[in-house]
Amino acid sequence: MDFTGLIAYPVTTFRPDGEVSHADLGRLVDGLASSGVDAVTVLGSSGSFAYLEPSERARVARTAIEAAAGRTPVAVGISSVGTREVLEAATDAQAAGAAGLVLSPVSYVPLTDEEVINQVRQVCSATDLPVCLYNNPGTTQFDYSPAVVADLAELDRVVAFKDTAADAATFNARHAELAGLVRAPFSHGASGDLLMMTGEVAADAWHSGPAALLPAYYARFRSAVVNGDQQEIERIRQVLAPLVEHVAGLRKISGLHLLARACGIVAGDPRAPLLPSPGSELRELGRLLDRLEAEFDAD
Numbered sequence: 001m002d003f004t005g006l007i008a009y010p011v012t013t014f015r016p017d018g019e020v021s022h023a024d025l026g027r028l029v030d031g032l033a034s035s036g037v038d039a040v041t042v043l044g045s046s047g048s049f050a051y052l053e054p055s056e057r058a059r060v061a062r063t064a065i066e067a068a069a070g071r072t073p074v075a076v077g078i079s080s081v082g083t084r085e086v087l088e089a090a091t092d093a094q095a096a097g098a099a100g101l102v103l104s105p106v107s108y109v110p111l112t113d114e115e116v117i118n119q120v121r122q123v124c125s126a127t128d129l130p131v132c133l134y135n136n137p138g139t140t141q142f143d144y145s146p147a148v149v150a151d152l153a154e155l156d157r158v159v160a161f162k163d164t165a166a167d168a169a170t171f172n173a174r175h176a177e178l179a180g181l182v183r184a185p186f187s188h189g190a191s192g193d194l195l196m197m198t199g200e201v202a203a204d205a206w207h208s209g210p211a212a213l214l215p216a217y218y219a220r221f222r223s224a225v226v227n228g229d230q231q232e233i234e235r236i237r238q239v240l241a242p243l244v245e246h247v248a249g250l251r252k253i254s255g256l257h258l259l260a261r262a263c264g265i266v267a268g269d270p271r272a273p274l275l276p277s278p279g280s281e282l283r284e285l286g287r288l289l290d291r292l293e294a295e296f297d298a299d
Helices: 022-033 054-068 083-096 113-126 146-152 168-181 215-227 230-248 254-262 279-297
Strands: 005-008 039-042 074-077 100-103 131-134 158-163 187-191 205-208
Touching: 005 215, 022 039, 022 054, 039 054, 039 100, 054 074, 054 083, 074 083, 083 100, 083 113, 100 113, 100 158, 113 131, 113 146, 131 187, 146 168, 158 168, 158 205, 168 187, 205 215, 215 230, 215 279, 230 254, 230 279, 254 279
Parallel strands: 005 039, 005 205, 039 074, 074 100, 100 131, 131 158, 158 187, 187 205
Antiparallel strands: none
C-alpha cells in the first residue's frame, strides 16, 4: 500500500447499547470498497480508536478487512498512549491482513522528537507493513518537523506522511520542502477537510473522514483538483464545501455520526463520554445534502 489518492476514514459504528455494530461496519466498508476511493483506513480519529479496547480494535480491523474482500486496501490505525499497546495493535493488524498502518504520536505527556523516532523504529521492527506517519498537533501536541519526517522516511517501512496545515499556501510550501528532503517514492498527503475544500491542495493523497460518507463527491472533487479543472473545482466547491464546513463546526466524531445519519448510514451515536451532536442539526445537514445531490443528479 502506498497511501496515495483518496483515503476514506469511516466511523466505527455503534449499537444503542454502546457496543460495536460489526454488521453495520461491514456494510459501510463494503460500500466504500466499490465507491471509487483508493483505500480505507479504520481506527483513525474518525473511527473512535481512543475509545475502544485492544480486543475491540482487533475485531474492527478484521471486520473491515473481510468486508473489503481485497477490492480496496484497508489500513489500520494503531495509535495509542503506550508503545506496548501500539506494537500490539500493529501485530494484530498484520495478523488480520491489513495493507498498512497509520500512526500518530499520541501521549498524555507530549512526546519529544527522540521519543517519536524511537516508537516509529520499534513499529517498523515489529511488522512488515508500510507505515503512514500522522501529524495531528492539535490533538497530540506534537508537530512533525520536515527533518524528523525525512529521518524516518529513511526506514523502508515508512512510506507516507499524513499532514495538515493552517492554509493551502503553508501546506504546499511544506510539500515542496519535503520533496527536496525525502527520497521518492513517498506520499505526502493532506489531512483536514477544510484544507481540501480550498481546491488548492492536490497533495499525493487526501485523508478524510467525511469522504467515507460522501465518497463519490470527494472522488469527483479530488479528480478535478488533481487535473486542474478550475471550472469543475468551483462547481463542486459551491455545493460540497458548505456541507463540509457545517460538519467541521460540529463536535469532532459526533458530527460525523450525525452526518452518517443524514446520509442514511446506520452508525449509531459515538461512544461515551462523547455525546451525540444535537438532532436539531439534522435539518440543516439534510438541506445541504439535498443541494449537493441536486447538483449532480442534473448530470
